[in-house]
Amino acid sequence: MKQNKKQVFIIGGGASGLAAAIFAARAGASVTVLEKEKKPGRKLLRTGNGRCNLANLGPLEGNYHGLHPEFARFVLKTFSREKLFAFFEEIGIRTRDCGGWIYPASETAESVLACLLLAARELSVRIRTNVCVKTIRKQNGRFLIDVGGYVYTADRVILSAGSRASLEPSGENEALAIAAAFGHRILPIHPALTALTVEDSKAFGFAGVRIRGKIRLFADGKLFHEERGQLQFTEYGISGIPVFNGSSEAVKALAAGKQVAAEADLFPDMEETLFISYLKERFERLKERSVQEKLTGLLPDKMIAAILREPGSPEQLAARIRHFPMTVNGFKGMKYAQVMGGGVDTDEIDPATMASKITEGLYICGELLDIDGACGGYNLMFAFAGGAAAGTAQGDY
Numbered sequence: 022m023k024q025n026k027k028q029v030f031i032i033g034g035g036a037s038g039l040a041a042a043i044f045a046a047r048a049g050a051s052v053t054v055l056e057k058e059k060k061p062g063r064k065l066l067r068t069g070n071g072r073c074n075l076a077n078l079g080p081l082e083g084n085y086h087g088l089h090p091e092f093a094r095f096v097l098k099t100f101s102r103e104k105l106f107a108f109f110e111e112i113g114i115r116t117r118d119c120g121g122w123i124y125p126a127s128e129t130a131e132s133v134l135a136c137l138l139l140a141a142r143e144l145s146v147r148i149r150t151n152v153c154v155k156t157i158r159k160q161n162g163r164f165l166i167d168v169g170g171y172v173y174t175a176d177r178v179i180l181s182a183g184s185r186a187s188l189e190p191s192g193e194n195e196a197l198a199i200a201a202a203f204g205h206r207i208l209p210i211h212p213a214l215t216a217l218t219v220e221d222s223k224a225f226g227f228a229g230v231r232i233r234g235k236i237r238l239f240a241d242g243k244l245f246h247e248e249r250g251q252l253q254f255t256e257y258g259i260s261g262i263p264v265f266n267g268s269s270e271a272v273k274a275l276a277a278g279k280q281v282a283a284e285a286d287l288f289p290d291m292e293e294t295l296f297i298s299y300l301k302e303r304f305e306r307l308k309e310r311s312v313q314e315k316l317t318g319l320l321p322d323k324m325i326a327a328i329l330r331e332p333g334s335p336e337q338l339a340a341r342i343r344h345f346p347m348t349v350n351g352f353k354g355m356k357y358a359q360v361m362g363g364g365v366d367t368d369e370i371d372p373a374t375m376a377s378k379i380t381e382g383l384y385i386c387g388e389l390l391d392i393d394g395a396c397g398g399y400n401l402m403f404a405f406a407g408g409a410a411a412g413t414a415q416g417d418y
Contacts, residue, residue, distance in 0.1 A: 026051040030175040033182030034061030037387030037408035044412025046144035073130035076123040076402035095372035112140040184361035212358030213269035213393040216260035235286035240274035281349040374414035
């Protein structure tokens with residue numbers, strides 16, 4: 022007689038949850054996904070400005086944050102990028118390399134979600150939407166999943182419910198509460214890949230400026246992040262990918278009571294001593310012009326006005342252009358963040374299978390874990406890899 026399939030329930034129908042569902046079904050499990058929203062994959066549709074940046078070919082080290090950032094490297098060693106790309110192709114997602122940033126050839130997140138849902142349907146995965154899991158407890162070796170008015174019974178549970186980052190925040194993260202109820206340590210959650218607010222931002226008058234430059238971030242005077250790229254100056258502070266990539270550590274430093282400062286290098290393409298010489302020569306060549314006019318054509322007008330709030334010699338102005346100082350006093354909240362930082366301590370999770378080291382039969386993956394990555398597909402790549410690893414482990418009965 023054929024043995025009954027094991028019942029695997031997945032809490033959350035985002036990128037990680039859908040990957041877990043497909044791989045668990047492939048492994049021979051009977052799979053049910055419980056999704057809180059009206060439709061699965063709502064957040065997936067927002068990634069990459071709707072283009073869905075699936076992965077990144079860049080280095081893993083230095084591009085993930087958390088108490089144990091090496092955990093992400095272990096996960097992506099177990100379920101490598103090559104395996105992920107093969108999976109994408111298998112379910113119909115053709116990928117395209119855009120300078121190391123991997124996108125679907127269709128360049129639409131809708132097609133990525135459609136292929137995931139088609140693959141799940143072909144494997145008879147059941148997806149229940151508008152279902153909010155209240156509690157999960159274990160009894161006699163099985164999991165009882167209370168959704169308010171009904172209790173599902175499962176052999177194994179995969180928590181992959183993500184966070185409210187980039188969405189309208191709404192109350193408690195039930196999945197984190199469930200993980201905590203099973204004894205997992207939850208590190209303080211915070212917005213990551215978000216903009217930073219700075220003192221005197223309105224007075225600077227630089228709102229609306231976009232310029233290719235370099236940002237440096239300091240905590241109590243110690244440099245912790247430096248990156249080149251397009252910087253965006255706003256009414257409230259600073260934004261852009263280089264700022265986003267340092268925001269997780271900035272938020273944690275602020276929470277720890279540290280003084281966080283930012284420096285914008287507005288002309289990073291020239292060695293600094295050469296830039297001082299160039300600026301002195303420029304001022305001499307254009308000596309009939311006002312100081313503001315001498316800088317016209319070198320920087321945006323609003324940035325020139327911000328630089329000249331403190332007039333000075335060419336050497337002093339060069340220092341402000343290369344080290345424009347700002348005091349970071351806050352950050353944009355979870356609604357404006359791309360991902361959540363903090364979450365389940367990864368020291369309590371097996372990176373090969375995403376299995377809980379505390380509760381047998383429980384698996385945790387995706388954004389619930391204390392891992393957040395840089396812009397450019399790192400977070401989605403980690404979510405897919407973790408989901409695939411958790412799903413594959415469901416064949417190990």
